[in-house]
Amino acid sequence: MALPKRVRIVDVGPRDGLQNEKAVVPTDVKVALIEALAEAGVPSIEATSFVSPKWVPQMADAADVMARISRRPGVVYAVLTPNMKGFEGALAAKADEVVVFGAASEAFSHKNINCSIAESIERFAPVARAARDAGMKVRGAISCCLGCPYQGEVKPEAVGYVARLMHGIGVQHVGVADTIGVGTPRKAQAAMERALLHYPLSEVSGHFHDTYGQAVANIYACLEMGVYQFDASVAGLGGCPYAKGATGNVATEDVVFMLDGLGVATDIDLDLLVDAGAYISAQLGRPPVSRVGRALLAKRGKVFV
Ligand code: HMG
Ligand code: MG
Numbered sequence: 001m002a003l004p005k006r007v008r009i010v011d012v013g014p015r016d017g018l019q020n021e022k023a024v025v026p027t028d029v030k031v032a033l034i035e036a037l038a039e040a041g042v043p044s045i046e047a048t049s050f051v052s053p054k055w056v057p058q059m060a061d062a063a064d065v066m067a068r069i070s071r072r073p074g075v076v077y078a079v080l081t082p083n084m085k086g087f088e089g090a091l092a093a094k095a096d097e098v099v100v101f102g103a104a105s106e107a108f109s110h111k112n113i114n115c116s117i118a119e120s121i122e123r124f125a126p127v128a129r130a131a132r133d134a135g136m137k138v139r140g141a142i143s144c145c146l147g148c149p150y151q152g153e154v155k156p157e158a159v160g161y162v163a164r165l166m167h168g169i170g171v172q173h174v175g176v177a178d179t180i181g182v183g184t185p186r187k188a189q190a191a192m193e194r195a196l197l198h199y200p201l202s203e204v205s206g207h208f209h210d211t212y213g214q215a216v217a218n219i220y221a222c223l224e225m226g227v228y229q230f231d232a233s234v235a236g237l238g239g240c241p242y243a244k245g246a247t248g249n250v251a252t253e254d255v256v257f258m259l260d261g262l263g264v265a266t267d268i269d270l271d272l273l274v275d276a277g278a279y280i281s282a283q284l285g286r287p288p289v290s291r292v293g294r295a296l297l298a299k300r301g302k303v304f305v
Contacts, residue, residue, distance in 0.1 A: 001224060001225065001226055003223050003224070003262060003264060004223060004226060004227075004228035004264060005264065005265060006228065006264065006265045006266070007223070007228050007229070007230065007259055007264050007265070007266050008043055008044065008228060008229045008230075008266075009042060009043070009044070009229075009230055009231075009232055009252060009255065009256070009266055009268065010042075010043075010044040010045070010046060010076075010078065010205070010229070010230070010231045010232075011037050011042045011044070011045050011046070011231075011232060011233065011234055011252050012046040012207070012231045012232070012233050012238075012249055013033065013037070013046075013233040013234040013235065013237045013238065013248075013249075013252070013280070014030055014033055014034050014037070014045060014046065014047050014048065014065075015046040015047060015048055015049055015059070015079070015080060016046065016231070016233055016237070016238045016248070016249055017233045017234070017235070017237025017238030017248055017249070017280075018030060018033075018058055018059075018237065018238070019049060019056050019058050019059055019238065019241060020058070020237075020238045020241055020248075021058055021284065023284075024057075024058070025058065025283070025284070027061045027064045027065055027068065028068075029280070029283045030048070030061070030065050031065060031068045031069050032279065033234070033276060033279065033280045033283075034047050034065070034069050034077075035069060035070060035072075036272070036275065036276035036279055037234060037273075037276050038071075038072040038075045039072070039272055039276075040268055040269050040272035040273040040275070040276055041266075041267045041268045041269050041272070041273075042075070042252070042268055042273070043074070043075060043076065043267065044075065044076040044078060044097075045075060045076070045077055045078065046078045046079070046080070046099065046231070047065060047066060047069065047077045047078065047079055047095070048061075048062040048065045048066065048079050048080075049062060049079060049080035049081075049086075050062050050063075050079055050080065050081050050085070050086035050087070050088075050089035050090050050093075051080060051082055051086060055241075056241055059080075062079065062089060062093070063089060063092070063093055066079070066093035066094070066095065067093065076096045076097050076137075077095055077096050077097070078095060078096060078097035078098065078099055078139070079093070079095040079097075079098060079099065080098075080099045080100075080101060081098040081099065081100060081127055082100065082101060082113050082123065083123045083127065084123075084126050084127060084130065086098075086127070087126075087127045087130055087131065090136075091130075091134055091136075095136065096136065096137070097136060097137040097138070097139060098127065098131050098136055098137075098138050098139070099138075099139045099140070099141055099175075100120075100123075100124040100127055100128065100138065100139075100140050100141070100166075100171060101113070101140070101141040101142075101143065102117060102120045102121065102124065102140065102141070102142055102143070102162055102165075102166065103117065103120075103142065103143040103144050103148075103162070103179075104142050104143065104144050104145050104148075104154050104158040104159045104161070104162050105143070105144040105148035105150065105151045105154050105158070106151070107148055107150035107151040108143055108144045108148050108149070108150060108151070108179070108242070108243075109143075111150060111242045112143065112242040117161075117162060117165070121165045121166070121168075121169060124140070124166070124169055124171065125169040125170075128169050128170040128171050129169075129170065132170060132172075137172055137173070138170070138171050138172055138173075139171065139172065139173040139174070139175060140163075140166040140171035140173065140174045140175065141174075141175040141177050141207060142159060142162045142163065142166070142174060142175065142176060142177055142195070143177050143179045144177070144178075144179050144180070145158075145159045145176045145177055145178060145183075145191040146178040146182055146183030146187050146188060146191055147178070147179075147180055147182035147183065148179075148180070149179070149180050149243045149244065149245075149246070156187075156190040156191050156193065156194045157194065159176060159191045159194040159195055160194030160195070160197055160198065163194060163195045163197070163198040163199060164197075164198050166198075167198040167199060172203060173199065173203040173204070173205065174195050174198070174199050174203065174204055174205075175204070175205045175206070175207045175231060176188075176191050176192050176195050176204065176205070176206055176207065177207035177208075177209075177231075178207070178208045178209055178215075178218065179209060179243045179246060180209060180211055180243050180245075180246040181208065181209035181210050181211030181212050181213075181214065181215060181246060181247065182211065182212055182214075183208065183214060183218055184214055184217070184218070185214070185217050185218055185220070185221030186221070188206065188208070188218035188221050188222055189221050189222065189224075189225060192204065192206065192222055192225060192227060193225075196225075201226050201227065201228075204227055204229070205227070205229035205230055205231060206218065206219055206222045206227060206229075206230045206231070207230070207231040207249065208230075208231075208249065208250050209238075209246050209247060209248065209249050209250070210236060210247055210248065210249065210250045210251070210289075211245070211246050211247045215249070215250030215254075216250060216254055216255065216258055219250065219255060219258070220258070223262075223264075230250075230255060231249060232249055232250050232251065232252035232254075232255045233248050233249035233250070233251065233252060234251070234252045234253070234273065234276050234277045234280065234290075235248075235251060235252075235253070235276075235277035235278075235280055235281050235288040235289060235290050235293055236248045236249070236250070236251035236254070236288065236289030236290045236293075237249075237280065237284075237289070247289070248289060251277070251288070251289060251290030251291070251292065251293060252268075252273060252277075252290075253270065253273055253274055253277055253288070253290040253292040253293040253296070254290050254291060254292045254293075256268050256270050256273060256292075257270060257292040270292075270296070271296070274292075274293050274296045274297060277290055277293040278293065278297055278302070281293075
């Protein structure tokens with residue numbers, strides 16, 4: 001199969017990335033990062049999460065972040081909403097899109113959202129209904145599709161099972177997530193195939209953490225299947241507070257560099273994206289994790305010690 005001509009990237013750095021920082025990241029810095037990503041041409045940004053501040057203190061300023069960003073027309077600003085309380089926050093904040101997040105592993109579901117897979121679907125159903133009534137798109141993320149930090153192996157059938165349940169309650173899109181970055185290309189394809197039993201190609205995406213350095217290869221494997229939507233995180237920020245040791249999502253700079261090289265359009269300006277990655281990395285006091293970001297900054301004369 002020919003590769004897609006165009007790929008849509010959701011930058012999840014402000015959410016997936018910053019949720020995992022130990023030190024408090026000031027709201028103004030989050031806002032500046034989101035605005036820099038939009039400026040670079042990123043079409044969709046996961047801006048924050050309306051989750052319990054006791055569980056994830058970094059996202060406690062969700063409403064403030066959403067209120068302070070100046071929105072670029074055409075850019076989708078998405079937020080995570082695990083339940084109706086989260087949805088109400090998202091609605092009040094005028095988010096464009098909401099994301100419910102479940103898991104293909106029971107153990108991870110309990111650790112991350114304090115309920116079983118079946119209970120999570122019961123919580124998501126009213127969110128999906130309310131989102132659709134409000135004219136907001138609702139996406140679903142399925143964690144641990146390629147392995148679980150608590151349970152170990154996860155079978156592709158488990159991905160299909162959760163995708164089917166999400167589809168049944170009206171979730172419009174499903175993201176296949178490798179939370180701990182252990183997946184390899186054929187495994188990524190097998191999980192994606194299961195999601196594709198329930199969703200069309202236009203409504204699936206890949207979300208690959210890069211803990212073991214496999215994420216770009218996994219994306220390429222999915223491109224070969226025709227998948228054309230991927231999450232990525234500027235500067236390679238992040239991880240998941242409930243998956244110890246897992247590093248960030250694949251760096252957006254690395255994905256865009258690969259896609260540029262393949263002649264696949266993203267509409268993202270790599271130089272401006274590198275600026276956004278350099279900005280947030282400087283704020284966090286470390287060099288960007290992105291190999292491409294570091295290489296391009298080195299070319300500009302920036303030296304990392
Ligand atoms: P719970 O304790 O079972 O919920 O948590 P509860 O309904 O019993 O409520 C307990 C307290 O939380 C109450 O407050 C609620 O009001 C409050 P209290 O009476 O004790 O003062 N509460 C909330 N506050 C704000 N916003 C809300 C909300 N809901 C309840 N939405 C819950 C269940 C889901 C809320 C909790 O487990 C939680 O917030 N978990 C968040 C986990 C999280 O954010 N994880 C990281 C994001 S997922 C991820 O990174 C994976 C992904 O990237 C894909 C991948 O890589 O795998 C998407
Ligand atoms: Mg993630």
